[in-house]
Structure formats: structure tokens, C-alpha cells
Amino acid sequence: MRLPSLGLVLTGLVGILVQTNLVASQACGTQNNGALCPGQGHCCSQFGYCGTTEDFCLTSKRCQSQCINDGPPPPPAGPPAPNIDKASLFRPPAGTFANKDLVGYFSNWAQYRGLDPSTPACEANNSFLPEHMNPHLYTHLVYAFVFMANNNSIIPHEANDIDMSLRFNAWVKDINPNCKTSFAVGGWSMNDGPSRYTGGIDYSTFFSEMVATQAGRATFIDSCIQWARDLNFDGIDIASDWEYVGDPDRGGRPQDTVNFTKLVQEMRAKVEAEAAATGKPRLLITVASPADPGKFALIEGQAVSNYIDWYNLMTYDFYGNWSPTMENQAPIADTIQEGWSFTSAIDLYLDAGIPPNKINVGLPLYGRVWTMDDPECNTPGCTGTAGVAGRCTAEKGYLSYFEIKEIRDALAAQNLEDTAVHFVPQNGYYMVFDNQWVGFDDDLSFQSKVNIINQRGLRGGMLWAVDLDTPDAHLTRNLLSYYRSCNANGGWPAASAGTEVELRCPQDSDYPNETQSRKCNNDLTWGDIDNSNCNRIRPQSLLAEGCVEDE
Template identity: 30%
Template sequence: MKLLLLATIFAACVLPYATAGRFVCYFPNWAFGRQEPWQFGVENVDTNLCTHLVYAFADLDETTFQIKPNNPAVDIDQEFYRKFTDLKNQNPNLKTMLAIGGWVDSNINDKYSQLVASSENIDVFVGSVVTLLQEYGFDGLDMDWEYPRSEADKTGFTNLLVALKDAFAPFNYILSAAVPAIAADLGYDIPAIETTVDFINLMTYDMHGSWEPDMADHHAPLRKRSFETTDNNVEYSVDYWMANGMSASKINLGMPLYGRSWKLASAMTTPPAPAVGVGAPGPITNEEGFVGYFEICQAVQNEGWEVVQDPDQYIGPYATSPTDVVNWIGYDDLAMLTTKSNYVLSKGLGGAMVWEISLDDYRGACGAGVNPLLTAISRIVVG
């Protein structure tokens, strides 16, 4: 009896740590076009690491307000949609979802605001979503409008989510929303979102970046550092969403599999460090100020980049190049993602999310195995 009592007490004490189990992973429909050997297509997906795979992205037709493929030549003609949902044949427990929006499509004129401003447009959109999900065998939709910004958007976004939830019910489709770290604008009615979505994917990254060209700083800090005057970190973001009405069990903590980079202006490397613009693009991903983890670890391993760790783990590491003009990259490594995964458990969150799976070392080029970051997160969050 005493042992049973102790076991009951122990279970009660660790209960908050047992509420995770969801691991949402975004799949990019563009990475297959990279130069060899770093193309990433559906066939490169490990179906045993993530519980939910989300195909990024579908677009919104600005004339008809229907959902449409972002790249029909890939999504339809090369059958990426079909191959993606067929991944469930490898893992019957896997959920495959479709995301609409993303930064680029969300900021092509004001079409998302127009969508949610009209009940007729919402009805057309919802009907087109159900048709597309049915046709290709998706398990749900991730609404990734970046971002509703006005009172009208807030009301309209809520109406859109309600309409999607109602239409999804007969099919048991999943409804999620990708949301910013801090909902500082007017565009989110958090209690209403709580009642409509199955979960949110909290984009707790890109808190610093190329839009701040004069300052190099880590883009996904876990906690507030002593020099900061604003609350721009993972911990504050999670607490903000929970304090304003979102259940912990519906929050997936976003983690980046990439770094943000700058060119330094001086010998100072400790963030925030003076900079003279964004860093050089990764050799494969080829976007200024952005470097995939698989590119970072190879630069460290093969090109003499120096890595500096934060002993308190308020932020992940940063790496600096041995070049005359020093490139500085702040990123999350295996140690920081392990810390963040344990943070997910300690807060009783529903799970984790990553942007995005083609940025891990999926070829094992750096000696830590294949998909080392995804594997570390999955082992802790999913178990």
C-alpha cells in the first residue's frame, strides 16, 4: 500500500511532464530544387520522427478566394501532394496536413483581409479547402496567415476559424494556426482561437533578423537576458499566450533548424554585436542572413568557424567565421534544442514544432547521425 501511495504521489508530481507528445514538422515544397547532394523531396522524409507533417505552402487565389496549389508543377504534376499523404503508408499514426499562407503569400496585397471580411468569401474558401483535403487525402489544415493586424481582421479571422472547424467536424479534420511569438497587434482573439483550433504552432523564432541590419543577435532566445529592456523571448511568449487564454496543451513550441546571420562591424562578437548588414547566404539555401543547420555544422567542422556557447543557455550558440569580414550566425544546436524540448515538458505544453525539416543534417554530414536535431526533439517530446 505504501509503495502504491508513493507511486501515486510520484505520478501526480510528474503529470505536467506527460502532456507533450505532439511534434509538428513543416515540409518545404521548394527544397527539392537545391543543388546536389542537398535536394530534399518527399522521399527524404523520416516518417518516424514527427507526429504531424505539414506541407508548406498552399496559396489563396486573390480573385476566387479559393485555396490553390502554390506550385502546380510540383504539387500536382510531380504528385508531391499525393506522395506526401502516402507517407502514412509508412507510419499509420502519422498525420499529414496542408498549410496555407506563409510570409510571401500572406503579404501579396490584402487578399487575406478581403477573404475574412466577407462571409460569402469565407464560405467559398472553406468549401474549396474541404474539397482539396478530400481529393489528396490530407488530415487537416494549418492556417498560416502572417498576420491579421486590425480589429476587422481579428473578427474575420475568428469567423474563418469557426467556419473551418464546423466544416471539418464531419471529416474529423485537424485545424491548426501558425501564430507569432507575441500577438502584439490587434489581429488575434486568443480565447476564440482556443475554442476553435486543435492546436497552435507558436513561431518562437525570427525575433531578430535582417530587418535589424545594424545589430547581430540571437533570433530565438529562450529567456530574457540582463541587458534587454523588452520581453522578446520564448519564455515570455509562452506565458503571454497562456495568460491570455490559450491552453498549454494546445501550444506547440516553435524551434528553428536554421540560424540568422550578420556581418560584424567590429571585433565585438558578444550579442548584441554591432553589424554592417546581414550575413552571407548559406551556400545551398542561398538566402542572405539565413543559414540552415546542415550548412552551419559543416562550416564549423570544415571551415574553422568558432562556436561560442552561452553557459546559462538563455540563448543557443553563435558561430563566427575566420574571414576578414566576420560573419556571425546565431542558431539552436543539439544542446539548446534539448533544453527547449525539456522546457516544453516542464511547462506542460502540448508539443513542439520545427521550421523546417530540410534544414537538419539529414545526410549525417557532420558526424552526429542523420537528422540529429529532429531526433533529439522527438525523443524528448514524443518519447
């Protein structure tokens, strides 16, 4: 028997190696129009190349085709968690949340700050992850947003939403077990038609189609409950920025009004049944709801309130650079248009019969920006066009509070803050810099709004969004200093520590049109009532003094 020559053997081995390398380097899968790998035992990896090892062939490694099924892959991971000194996290004084909630929304796209080449001024350390939140500052935190597929099931919006949600809840429960968490379904982008934020998919009619049938509602509710339990949430924020129920311009139809009430009614029944069956606490149900009177008319406000725990009332974006008139985007009281303000929106809900303890009212951590038409006309009511984008938020005409504060601090360093920054009572703040005009909230406007929350006996406040504050949560911490309050007492509304409250004198007093006052002390106890203006002693004593002088 004649043995093959060494040269032939080597040639054969080289041929096999060359063929293997050619196969291994071949593109496949979605990266090559769905192409399969040639040859037996070769698999297409998640990166679109053929190979034979576990990284190419296991489904748990996200193999695309010709795979070995060893189970599903883990959810995509979020960015590495930052190293946070838990012991150094600020804790509000005792009693801060004795009378009020503070709900904070976390936006899941804040994780990408500093990664976009189009925003070179934004650095990687400007990214905001779950571990950057200080859960001591809130009673409730909401993860925003997840989407709903056309089969009425909850799906991630960002690819890593599952991992980020688990991290979100693990962090919150570790730092502040008393802080409850929810996930929010929807968001403005979901109902805004196909865009880069939706992967080109038009979700705008999905909500309306879901609520239209009992089967659709049931699927959605079951999916919400499963998502909450699987990822350790305490609640569900539904119709969160559906924006808006029944709005024909955003995929809605007239039947949405009644169908939405059915949705929350059926959801309440199911979460109660699920809690009874499992022994777990009932999941919270909340609704992010409109402040626009026309949009509010599209929901059955009082009926819905019977089935939910509270409304998160979106009292912001009354004004913005979609209109030429420059105005604070969340004015305290009505300015240009009647009914468009923080106070009017609250009264709209109360007048509709919604209990005050079912309203958490919105407090924005951002401002709206205009480029002034005339720099000499730089007060509210003047005109402009869409202003600059923030160095990190990168949306034209929009600045986060941390971006506003950076500009404000720079002005202060030049001794320009006093002439550039203005507070208008019953309205809010505005700041002029270069040819830009921004309306926003800060300490005094938040103090005014907390006073209104107290006076109306509301459940509390809601922040959009926690990632828009400074890294040390400067404005949120200042807000909480106004949260410490005395309880409502004998007709006196809850009041922030250190503030004085005035009420009309009793109707049976000598001067019912005068006012009496009472101070909420810093130790959260009420002081004595000063009702000296209500009786006849004051004018009689003045008259007596006058008589003495005449003598």
C-alpha cells in the same frame, strides 16, 4: 486523257510536304503572342509548335489551341522520387511521443536545391523531396505552402503541388500510418506583395478580403475541405503565416480580428458536419501564430483556441539582420527586448487563457547571420550587417542547420570549434567564422526548450523546417532524445528521461522556501522525492555534529 507528268506529281508532293513542314515548325500559343496554327487539323502543342499528332492536339497532353478535348491533363509531376531504404529509417524508442507532439513543416521549394545556376556550390543531391523525410520522427507533418486565389479557392503555389502533395501523403502513410498530415495556406511570400515568388501577383489583401464576408469564408472553407480530401491530408493549417491578421502593413485591416475568429468557428462547424456526413475522421484545424506580442494582440487568442486543435506558435525570428544588433534569433529567455523570447511567447499565450495542450511551440532548424562591424566585438549585442547566404538556401543572412553544421564540422577539423562555437544559457548558440556571426539552436538550447515545454505542460514542439536539418536529421534526432519523459505526477511536471526536477518545498513544511527534487529515470519512471531540505532533520543533525566537534 492526258496524265500529269511524273515531274508535276513530284513537284506537288514536295509542295505539300514543304507546306506541312512549314506549318509544323510554326510557333504558336503563349510562345508566339497567342498565334493560332494555319491549316485545318493543326494544333498548338504545350511547347508552342503546330502539329497534327496526339502530342500536339490532345488536351490531356496540354494542347494550347485548336485542340481535341480528351479530358484535363494530369498535374505536373515533381522530380523523380529517390530510392530510399525504408527498413534503414531511424525509429525513436518507444515512449518518445507518449506525452508530446512534434510537428514538422516541409517546404515545397526545397525540391529546387541544386538546380539554380546561381548556387553552384549546391548540388543536385541537396534537393529535398517528400521521400527524404523520415516520418518516424514526427507526430504531424505539414506541407507548406499552397496559395489562395482572389476567388477564395485554394490553388497550387508550385506548379507540381498536386503531385507532390499526393507523394507527400503516400510516403508518410506508408512509413508511419500514425503520423497525421496537413497542408498550410499562405506563407510569408503570399502576403509580401508582388514578387518573383508570387509570379508578380499581389496576394497581400486576399486573406483580409476573404474573411470579410460570410460567402467568402464559406468558399474558402469548402475549398480547403475539398483540397484536403482530394489529396489525402488529415488537416488544414489556416492563417499559416498570414503574417499577420489585422496588420495594415501586410494587407490587413482592423476588422480582421473578429472576422478571423468567425472563420475558424465556421470552419470547425463545417469539418465536423463533413465528418458526420462521410464517416471520415474530422479534419484537424491548426493555426500558425505569431510570437510578437503586438501581432498576437491582433487575434482573439482564447476565442480562436475554442475552435482549433492547436496553435503552431512561431517562436523564432525575434531577431535577424534586418536589425544591426547581433542576437540569437530565437533566445530561450528575454535578452535585448522584453517579451521577445521563447519563454515570454509561451507565457503570453498562457496568460491569455489559451490551454497549454493547445500550444505546439516553434523550434528553428536555421540561424540568422551578420557580417560583424568589428571582429573584436563578437558576442551577442554587438553590431553587424546582413551576413552571407547559405550555399543552398541562398538567402542573405540565413543559414540552414545543415549549412551551419558543415561550417562547424570544418572548424572542428581545424581544432577551432571550441573557440568559435559558444552556448549562452538562457539564450542559445552563436558561432564566429571569418567575419561572420550566426545565432542558432543546437543540442543544449533544444534541451532547455524541451524542459520548458515540460514545465509548462504544453502539447509539444514544432520544427521549421524538416528540410533544413542534415540528411540524417541529426538535430531532430537529438531533440527526440529529450522528448522521452515521465508523465506529470502529483504536481511534478513532465520531465525528460535522466533529468532531475526541483520544486519549492510545500508551504506547510518547515522550510517552504527551500527546494525538493525528484529524478525522471531513464525507464520513464519517477524516482523517490528527496525532500530533506524541507524539514528540521537536516539542520538538527548538523547542529549535533557541531556539538560533537566542540567536545
